[in-house]
Amino acid sequence: MSQTYVTGFPRIGEKRELKFALEEYWAGKTDFEALKAVAKTLRNRHWNYQKERHIDFISCNDFSLYDIMLDTTVMLGAIPPRFENIDDKTDRYFAMARGDDDHAAMEMTKWFNTNYHYIVPELHANMNFSHVNISKIAEEFIEAKAQGVHPKINLVGPLTFIFLSNAVDGSDLFNLFDAVVTAYAKVLYAISSLGENIVVQFDEPLFAKTLEPKFLSLLKIAYERLGVVSPNLKIAVVTYFDRANEAVEILGNCPIWGIGLDFVYGEENLDALLHVNGKMLIAGVIDGRNVWKNNVSKTYNLLEKISEKIDAQQIIISTSCSLLHVPFSTQFEEKLAPEVKSRLSFALEKLVELEQINTLWEKQEKPEASACTQKAPSVKSSAIAYTRSSYTTRFALQQKALNLPLFPTTTIGSFPQTKETRAVRNAFKKGEITREAYEASLKESIKKCVELQEALGLDVLVHGEFERNDMVEYFGELLEGFAFSENGWVQSYGSRCVKPPLLYGSVSRKQPLSVDWSVYAQSLTDKPMKGMLTGPVTILNWSFVRNDIPKSEVAFEVARAIAEEVDELQRHDIKIIQVDEAAFKEGYPLREEKIKAYEKWAVESFKASIGIAWDQTQIHTHMCYSNFNDIIDTIERMDADVITIETSRSGNKLLKVFQKANYKAQIGPGVYDIHSPRVPSVEEMSEQIKAFLHVLPKEQLWINPDCGLKTRGWSETKAALANMIKAVHLAR
Template identity: 45%
Template sequence: MTEVKSSNVGYPRIGEKREWKKALEQFWSGKLNKETFLQQMEVIRLSSLEKQKQLGVDLIPVGDFTLYDHVLDTAVMFGLVPERFTYRGGKVDIETYFDIARGNKDAVAAEMTKWFNTNYHYIVPELNNLTPTLAENRPLAFYKEGKEKLEIDGKPVILGPITFVKLSKGYKESEFKSIVNQFVPLYAQILKELQQEGALWVQIDEPILATTLTEEDISLYQAVYQTLHQAAPQINIILQTYFESITYYEAVTSLPVQAIGLDFVHDAGQNLASLQKFGFPSDKVLAAGVIDGRNIWGAKLDNKLSLLEEITAIVPKDRLIIQPSSSLLHVPVTVKIEETLDHTLKTALAFADEKLQEIVVLTKGIREGKEQIQDEINERRTAIEALNQSSIRNNQQVQTAIQNLPSSLAEREAPYSVRQATQKTAFQLPLLPTTTIGSFPQTQEVRRNRLKWRKGELTATDYQTYIKTEIKKWIDIQEELGLDVFVHGEFERTDMVEYFGEKLAGFQFTKFGWVQSYGSRCVKPPLIYGDVSFEQPMTVAETVYAQSLTDHPVKGMLTGPITILNWSFVRDDIPRYEVANQIALALREEVEALEANGIRMIQVDEPAIREGLPLKQEKWEDYLNAAVYAFRLATTSVRNETQIHTHMCYSDFEDIISSIKALDADVISIETSRSHGELIHSFEESTYEQGIGLGVYDIHSPRVPQLDELTKNIDRALQVLDPQLFWINPDCGLKTRGMDETVAALTVMVQAAKLSREKLLVKKGE
C-alpha cells in the first residue's frame, strides 16, 4: 500500500426496504420462479456494491451477500449436505440449500443458533462423516461478478477454516485438528484461483480468535495460514477478527498473513493496550475497526481521530486500513430514508451507509490532516451534544430511582418450595401440563388491519374490536385443542421488543431500520435513546379480556429487561447495565398491574440472556450477575401464588445453569428442539429443581411433527427431569407459522402429552 485505505468488513444484505426478504418469501411461496428470483437477488447485490463504490470505500467486500446465511453458504460451498437431504455431488442447488435451512416434509432443518454474542442466527454445519470437497468456488464467482459488471476490484470475504469447524457439529473434540486439515487444501484452492483471476486482497474471517482459545488452537492457526500463504503468495490475506480483543496478540499478529483486522470498539481497550505494549509487525497492515459495526450512534469523530493518531504512532499510515469493527449486517442500511424521525435524534445516528461515510471522512483526516475534516467533526459534536442535553436523557425521577437501588438481589416472598405447593393448590394442573410460548400466527389479515390502524384507516375502537375477535378465536381453539394453560396470542404486537418499546418512555422507532435475524426474518430494533420509564399499563387490557373468556389460566406475556436491552440499539452515554435496570423498574410496574388485575401467571421472556454473554469467559460473571439482578428486579414483588414463567433460547445451557437457577422463576421453557439431545445431556450433568418445559418441536420449520417424534422427546427428557416439574410446549412462539400447521402441530403435541401422562400414571399404578 502507498497510503492509508478505507475498507468495509461486510454490508447489510436485505436492501434499504427489505427487498431481499420480499423476494425470498415470494420465491418460497411459489410467486416467483427461480430465474426471476435470482435476477432480483443480483440486482440487490450489485446495487449494494455500487453504493459502496459511490461512497468512496477503497476495499469493497464481495461474497458477503447471501441467500440465507453466510455459514450455510460456506458449508454448501464444500458440499456439506446432511445425509437426510438428497445430494449427488457438485454445486448444491438452491432447493437443497433452502431445505437444509428450513426443513421439508421428509427431513428436519439443520440446527440454528446465535452468531457469537449477536442477535443474528446462523445454520450450524453438520460434519458427521462427511468429506468436504470444493463444490463451488463461491468467492471467485462474486469477485468476477463485481469486476465484470461494476469494475470493482473487490475484496472477497471467506469464513475462515478454524472458525468454520469450531462453529460446526458432528465430530469429537479429539478430531478437531484433523478435520480442519481436511479443509485446508480446499481453502488453498480457492485462494489459488482468486490469485489467478487477479484478486489482490482477501478477507478471511476468524472471529473465533476473539474467544477463549488454547495454545494448541494458536499452533494450528500457524500451520494452517502458513499453508494458505504458500498456496497463494501474491494475495494479501486480511485475517479478520471482531466482537472482542484477541488474547494471543503476539502470536496472532505473527501469523503468516499480510494484514490483521482488529476490533478497537468492543475490545474494552485491550487491543489498543496490546498494540502499545507489543508493537505491530513491520511487514503487516493493520485493519483497524474503529467505527462501531453493531450500534447505530454516530461516532464522535474527534475521539476516533485521536484513537487513530494513537495507532499511527505505532503503525505507519501506509500500513493502515480504516474500517468498521465488524460486518455492518448488524445495523440498518441508511438513515437517509428515515423521514419521520425527530431532527435531534436523526442527526446523531449512523446506519451502514453513514458509518461508511464516517470511515471515508476519517481516512481523509489521516491522509490530509484533521483540519480537512473539521467541519464534519464540529457537525457531529453539535448533534451529539444536543441529544445529551435533551429532556429525554435527563429524567430526574428515573435517575433518582436508579441511584437508590439496593445492592442485594430482590427476593420473592418465599422460597420456591413454598411457592410450588401454593401454586399447585391454586392452579390444579394435570401432570405434564401443556402450554405455548406466547404468540399465535400473525396472518396477512392481522398485519393488514394493524397497518390500516397505523395509517388512520381503521379507528382505534374498530382495531381493538378486531384484536378481541382474534383473541377469542384462539381462546376457543386452545379450548378445542385441550391445552392446559392459555395465552392471548399477542395479535396486537408487531415484535416482542418493539411492542414494549412503543409504550415505554425513552424509546424511539424507525420506519426502515430493519436488520436480519435469521433467514428472511428481519427485526426492527428500537432505539433506546433516553431514560426508560413506565407510562401506563401495556398488556393488561388484552390479557384480562382473554382471561374473561376461559376458566383456564391465561399467562400475561412480557419481554424481559435483558432481552429488550440485547435486542435494541442502546444509548452509549451511560453504562449498559444502568439501562437494563431502568427497563426492569418499568416492567416491575407492569407485572404488578397484571397481578392486581387477576392474572396469576406472568411470563417474562428472556430468550436473549445466553446470546449476550461476553466472548471472554472471564467477563461472564459480571454480565450474568447483572442479568439476574435485572430479571429479579422486574419479577420478585408478586405474591407466592402468582407464578412467574420465563422463556429462553438454548445454546450451551450448562454454561449458565447456575444463573438460570438464580433467576428464581417458577417455570422456565427452553428452545431446544433442534438440539434436544444435547440439552438433555446437560441436565444429566446439572440438576434443575423448578418447573421446566423443553420445547418438544421446532417452530422454525413449516413441517408438522410426528407423534412418535414428540413422545420420544418427552420420554428422553423425563429420564433426567422430575415429571412433577415438567411442562410440554413448542420451543418458541408461533407468530411466524400458518394457522393450519399450528393447529396440526399443537394437536400432535397435546396427544403426545396425554400419551406420556397416561404412561406415567400407569407406571405409578394410578
C-alpha cells in the same frame, strides 16, 4: 494515502427486497431465476453505494440467500448425509436451512453475542471435504469486476468454522483440522485463478473469545499454510466484537498480508499492536454494531493512539465488523423526531463516516472535540426488593392455585400473524380506522385464538399477541425513552428481519403495557391465561441502546417498568406471568474477564422485574438458541418457576446440562421446531417426550413448541399443536 475498508455489508436490501423475494419463492409464486435476479440487483446496488463513498476494499461473498455459514458448508462439500438424497442443489440448500416434509432443518443458533442466527454445520469424523466448490464466489467476483469493483473475497475462517460446528457422531471436531485446512487451501488455489492481487478476508471472530492455548497453536498452523497458497492472494485475518491480543501475537508471525481488529468493542487491542510486525492493520474504528453517530474527535484520537504504535502507512481505516448488524439507511426515516434522527448513523451513513474520518486522517486535520449531544439523566438504579420465598414453597402454592396436570401444555406466546392482522394494525397506525374498530378486531382474533386453544386441549393459554408487531418494539412503544424507525430493519436469519427500538432516553412506564389484553383473554376461559412480557435484558439486547451511560443503569430503568406491569397483572388475577429473556445469553461478553460484571447486572435486573411477584404467581421465562453449559448457575440465580427453552434442533444435549446441575425448577423443552413449516408427527413428538424423560423427572416437564408461532401459518400451527397434544395424552 490512507485507505478505507468495509468488513461486510447488509444483504437484505434497503426495502427488504431479498426478504420478499425469498418468501415469494418459497411460496411457489416465483421461480429461482426471479430470486437470483433480485439478489444480483441488490449486490450491484450495494457495491455501487460503496464505490460512491470511495471505499477501497469492498466485499463479495458477504451476500447470501440464507446464511454465510450455510454457504461455507456448501462450499466445502460438507453436506450432511441426510440431505444427500435431494438431487436439486437449490432445494437441498433451503431444506438444510428450513427443513421440508422429509427432512428436519439443521440447527440454528446465535452468531457470537449478536441477534444474527447462523446454520450450524454438521460434521463427523470421516468427512474428507473432497467436493470443494467456489462457483458462488466466482460468480459474485465476476459480477463485481463488471461493476468496476476489484473486490475482496470474504470467507468464514477455518477455526471459526470448526469451532461453531456440531459433531453429529460425538467426535472431537478438531481431529478434522487438517482436512478442513486442506479444503480451504483448495478454495484459495481456485480463487487465485480469478485474478491477481485478490484480498481474501478470513473472518475469525472466534479469537475474540477467551480460548485454550491449543486454539492459538492451530491458528498458527492454519495461516502458515494458507498464507502461502498463492502469490496472487493477500490474506487478511479479521476478528471483531472484542479484543484478540493473543491471536495477534500469533498472526504477526504468519505469512499473511493484514490483520483486522475491532477497536470499538476491544480497545484493549491497542496493547497488541507491537506484534503486528509490518502487516497491514485493518483498524475497526467505525462502530458496525450500534446506530449512534460517530464521535469524530474520539475516533481521530483513537487513530492517533494506533499510529503511536505502528506506522501510519500500515493503517487501513475500517468498520469494526460487518454492517450486517445495523439497518440500511436513515434516509428512509421521515417520522423520527429530529433530535433522535440527528444522532443516528445506519449502514450508508457509516460509509460516509468512514470516508469523512479517512479524509481528516489523510490531511492530518484534527477535529475539535464535539460537545456531548446526550445528557445523562439521573438514573434510578436501585433494584426493587426481592421478597419471593424458596422455589419449594412457591411450587406448592402454585400447584394448589393452578391444579395443572402432569406434563402441562402451553405455547411460548405468539400465534400466527396473518396479512389481515398486520393490515388492521397498519390501518390503525395510519389513522384509517378508529381505535374502537382496531380493538374490536383484536378482541375477535383473541377470542378465536382462545377458542382454538381450548378445542385443542392446551392447559395454559395465551392471548396470541395480535396487538404486537415485535416482542421488544411493542413494549418500547408504550414506554418513555424509546424511539422507532420506519425502515430500520436488520436481518435476524433467512428472510426474518427485526426492527430494533432506539433506546435513547430515560425509561419509565406511563401506562399499562399488556394488562387489558390479558384480562380480556382470561375472561374468555376458566383455564389459566399467561400474561406475556419481555424481560429487561432482552429489551436491551434487542434494542440499539444509548451509549452515553452504562448499560446496567439502563437495564434497571427497564426492570422497574416491567415490575410495575407484573404487579398490575397479578392484581387482575393473572396467575401465570411469562417474562421472556430470549436474548439473555446473546448479550454475554466474549472474554471471560468481562462475564461476571454482565451476569451481575443481567440477573439483578431480571430479578428486579419479577421480585414483586407473589409466591403463588407462577413466573415463566423463555430462552432460545443458547448453550447453557456455562451459565446454568446463572439461570438458577434468576429464580424463575418455569423456563422454556429451544431443544428441537439440538437434541437433548441442552437438557443434560439441567440434569447434571440438579436443576429443581420446571422446564419446557421445545418439542418441535417452529422455524420450519414442517409438521412433526404424533409418533415423532412422542419419541421426543420419551427422550426428555430419560433426562428429566416427569414432575419437572412442561410440553410446548420451542418458540413463538408468530411466523407460522394457521393450518400448520393447528396440525402441529394437535399432534403435540396427542403425544402428551400418550405420555400421560
